[in-house]
Amino acid sequence: MEASPVISPFVIFFASIFTSNMILSNFLGMCSYISVSNEYKTASGLGKAVTLVMIFTTAANYAAYRFFILPLGLDYLRFIIFILIIAASVQIIELVMDRYFQELHLKLGIFLPLITVNCAILGISLFMIIRNYNFLQSMLFSAGSGLGWWLAISVLAAIREKMAKTRLPKGLEGPGITFIITGIMALAFIGFSGIFSIQ
Amino acid sequence: MEVLKTIISISVMASLLALLVVIADKLLNNYGECSIDINKGSRILKVQGGTTLLSALSLQKIFIPSACGGKATCGLCKVRIIDGGGVILPTEEPYLTAEEVKNGMRLSCQVKVKRDIKISIPEELFSIRQFKTKVARITQMTHDIKEFELVLPDSETITFKAGQYIQVLSKPYDKIKEPVSRAYSIASVPSMEGKLEIIVRQVPGGICTSYMHQYLKVGDELTLSGPYGDFYLRETGKELVMIAGGSGLAPIKSIVLDVIERNLDRQMTFFFGAVTMKDLYYVDYFRDLERKYGNFRYVPALSKPAPEEAWDGEIGLITNVVEQHVKDANDKGAYLCGSPGMINACINVLKKNGFTDDMIYFDKF
Numbered sequence: 001m002e003a004s005p006v007i008s009p010f011v012i013f014f015a016s017i018f019t020s021n022m023i024l025s026n027f028l029g030m031c032s033y034i035s036v037s038n039e040y041k042t043a044s045g046l047g048k049a050v051t052l053v054m055i056f057t058t059a060a061n062y063a064a065y066r067f068f069i070l071p072l073g074l075d076y077l078r079f080i081i082f083i084l085i086i087a088a089s090v091q092i093i094e095l096v097m098d099r100y101f102q103e104l105h106l107k108l109g110i111f112l113p114l115i116t117v118n119c120a121i122l123g124i125s126l127f128m129i130i131r132n133y134n135f136l137q138s139m140l141f142s143a144g145s146g147l148g149w150w151l152a153i154s155v156l157a158a159i160r161e162k163m164a165k166t167r168l169p170k171g172l173e174g175p176g177i178t179f180i181i182t183g184i185m186a187l188a189f190i191g192f193s194g195i196f197s198i199q
Numbered sequence: 200m201e202v203l204k205t206i207i208s209i210s211v212m213a214s215l216l217a218l219l220v221v222i223a224d225k226l227l228n229n230y231g232e233c234s235i236d237i238n239k240g241s242r243i244l245k246v247q248g249g250t251t252l253l254s255a256l257s258l259q260k261i262f263i264p265s266a267c268g269g270k271a272t273c274g275l276c277k278v279r280i281i282d283g284g285g286v287i288l289p290t291e292e293p294y295l296t297a298e299e300v301k302n303g304m305r306l307s308c309q310v311k312v313k314r315d316i317k318i319s320i321p322e323e324l325f326s327i328r329q330f331k332t333k334v335a336r337i338t339q340m341t342h343d344i345k346e347f348e349l350v351l352p353d354s355e356t357i358t359f360k361a362g363q364y365i366q367v368l369s370k371p372y373d374k375i376k377e378p379v380s381r382a383y384s385i386a387s388v389p390s391m392e393g394k395l396e397i398i399v400r401q402v403p404g405g406i407c408t409s410y411m412h413q414y415l416k417v418g419d420e421l422t423l424s425g426p427y428g429d430f431y432l433r434e435t436g437k438e439l440v441m442i443a444g445g446s447g448l449a450p451i452k453s454i455v456l457d458v459i460e461r462n463l464d465r466q467m468t469f470f471f472g473a474v475t476m477k478d479l480y481y482v483d484y485f486r487d488l489e490r491k492y493g494n495f496r497y498v499p500a501l502s503k504p505a506p507e508e509a510w511d512g513e514i515g516l517i518t519n520v521v522e523q524h525v526k527d528a529n530d531k532g533a534y535l536c537g538s539p540g541m542i543n544a545c546i547n548v549l550k551k552n553g554f555t556d557d558m559i560y561f562d563k564f
Contacts, residue, residue: 064212074208081212088216095227099313103286 009140011196012133016144018192022120023152024185029120033153034178043157045104046115047150051143053093053115054124057086058142061125062135082125090116120149131198156181236317237261242325252278252307252316262327262424263320264366265380269308278307283316329424330355334417335394340480343401344446345412346386349421350394357425361389361432361457362450362534364562365397365425369410381407382427384536384562386449388456398449430562432457436532438466440525442517442545444473447536448481450562454534455485459492468496468524472517472541475501476508498524517541518548528553535561 022028029050037043061082069078094112097105105112115121124145128138159181168177230248235255237244246255253269253276256262267273274294280303287295291306310316336348351357357365364384371378387396402408415421432439432454439458443451451469458465473479478501485497500513500520513520525531533549535542542561549559 068208068212072204072208074205077205077208080209084209084213084216088220091220092223095223099227102313106286106288 006134007137007198009136012137012198013140013144015196015198016141017148017151018189019196020198021148021152021189022123022145023149024182024189026120026123028123029118029149032114032118033149033156033182034175037153037157037160037178040154040157040161042107043153044150045107047146047153049093049097049104049112050115050118050120050149051146053086053090053118054121054142054146054149055139056093057082057089057121058124058128058138060085060089062128062138065125065129066135078126078129079122082122086121086125087116120145152185155185230313233312234315235259235312236315238319238322239317246312248312248314250312252280252284252305252310252312252318254308255312256307257329260328261320261324262329263307263324264327264424264427265308267308267377271306271309274306276307277304278310279303279319280305280310281317281319283314284310284318285313323427323429326358327424327427328357329422330357332395332421332423334415334419334421337415337417340398341478344398344480345401346396346398347411347415347421348394348396349423356392357395359385359389359426361385361453362430362560362562363426363428364430364450365395365423366427367397367407367411368422368424369407370414372410372414375406375410379406380424382564384428384430384447384450384453385426386452388453388460390457390460396449398446400446428562430534430536430560432534433532433560436530436558437464438468438529438531440468440470440521440531440533440549442470442472442521442533442535442537442541444471444517444537444541445478447538447562447564450536451534452481455488455495459488459495464494466494468498470517470521470524471497471499472520472537473499473501474503475505476510516544518544521545522548522552525549525552528555528558531558533559533561535559537563539563 016022020026023030023033032046032050036046064081064085065078069075069081074081090113094105097112124142128141133141156178160178163177172180228249232245233248235244235246235252244255244259246259251269253263253265263276263278265273265276267275269276271290271294277294277299284303284305287300287305288309291309294306295304330351332349332351334347335350338346340346362384364382366380366382368378368380369375383397383399385395386398387394399408399411401412430450439454441451441454448471455467455469458467469485471479471485479499482499485499488495489497498513498520500515500517501510502514502516504510504514528549531554533554535545542563546559546561
């Protein structure tokens with residue numbers, strides 16, 4: 001680890017949007033990705049919410065890791081502490097949404113609390129530690145991953161909206177065709193991998 | 200040592216986060232005082248924000264009719280919101296027509312008061328109140344009709360027009376888990392103090408009527424709200440033609456007693472339709488009134504009197520009997536209360552004899 005040169009935060013930012021997209025190359029956060037991608041507006045709303053939660057929780061988790069977990073040697077507790085922080089953040093974000101963005105809050109409904117257990121979010125915090133990112137790198141990593149997640153779910157929702165009236169073989173309706181579209185999207189995103197890579 | 204450190208670290212972390220959530224809740228879930236402007240400033244209420252419009256109004260003693268108690272399942276609590284209601288929620292959509300959406304109708308049990316809000320409700324809702332009454336008497340009137348005398352709490356009075364109805368809130372019983380709210384006309388005269396009477400026919404399988412008939416006992420508490428309805432004595436038309444069947448006798452009895460008590464100079468004819476003699480009730484009572492007051496006439500009619508019954512009154516469908524007695528519509532007003540089938544048939548007969556829509560008032564149930 002120490003030997004490897006420090007990767008530019010901006011490379012991390014763009015790589016996490018395109019080449020190392022959380023959904024399309026790491027397959028994290030699939031649950032809400034599949035279930036909330038019927039309608040572009042809602043999907044885009046959820047994408048924004050995930051991005052927001054990611055940035056917020058990464059900052060909080062970074063601080064907790066540097067100033068609490070590392071100094072006290074509590075590395076073995078990082079999972080539980082990260083999850084606690086994520087849960088509290090989601091709760092606070094939910095309160096903010098209920099007050100200021102009521103329509104979005106109602107549209108997201110049950111999915112907002114589900115962000116708490118969206119593995120993409122815990123994934124970011126764990127990757128940032130495994131890959132030994134500094135603060136700037138972590139923040140751009142989380143922002144990029146959030147935007148990448150938003151991009152992926154928005155594109156999928158747009159495709160599904162276009163396909164809403166298509167006649168599909170019965171067995172492929174719903175999640176079936178969604179997985180196939182996701183696979184094709186992942187192939188398309190692999191096309192970016194020659195540009196930059198972070199893994 | 201290690202164990203202690205772990206426990207303390209986790210506890211400190213969790214408490215800090217809990218504290219943060221509590222602070223956020225206090226700051227964000229607190230909407231302060233909001234005002235509800237009703238009917239363009241005719242009343243302005245100050246309420247604590249954050250609750251639903253329905254409960255905010257009922258705390259201020261304004262009762263919007265609601266049967267499900269705020270769960271968005273009955274769709275009765277519609278209110279017109281002019282400003283400040285926010286967007287229509289997915290829970291409301293099934294209950295609102297495109298027309299209602301355009302007019303700003305909303306379910307008041309779903310709209311939360313989060314800022315100053317302007318609404319419009321019918322004026323008569325202002326006089327609606329909720330009462331916790333006590334059942335003082337239950338009288339079996341016929342095989343399937345009972346009369347209930349309900350005593351209002353001390354010093355409370357209900358002000359209503361003869362003919363209006365109240366809504367009874369049933370309690371859960373047996374397999375019925377939800378309270379339901381049903382409308383019953385008031386049978387007693389408005390001047391009766393501290394109590395009122397309602398007449399309830401047992402509807403086979405009816406949730407509220409079964410509760411009233413089989414579970415409610417003398418001395419029980421019964422919650423009701425009212426008065427509601429636009430079926431009441433009007434000033435137009437000097438002569439009253441009143442037609443009722445079954446428990447539809449209730450509002451007519453109230454109107455008749457009201458006219459007599461207030462010494463109004465109105466001619467009254469009351470047609471009561473039933474099948475056999477065992478469906479008749481209050482016969483002696485009305486015959487007595489007929490003898491005492493010259494301007495009241497009582498015409499009970501049986502459609503199929505049993506052979507063993509010694510019936511000396513009118514025989515035939517109520518429509519035929521009405522047609523024989525009411526030849527013209529001159530200066531008359533018709534008041535009908537009963538089943539939709541009976542009312543529609545009677546309205547047809549009345550219209551044939553010259554009655555127009557503005558001379559006919561009815562309460563279908």
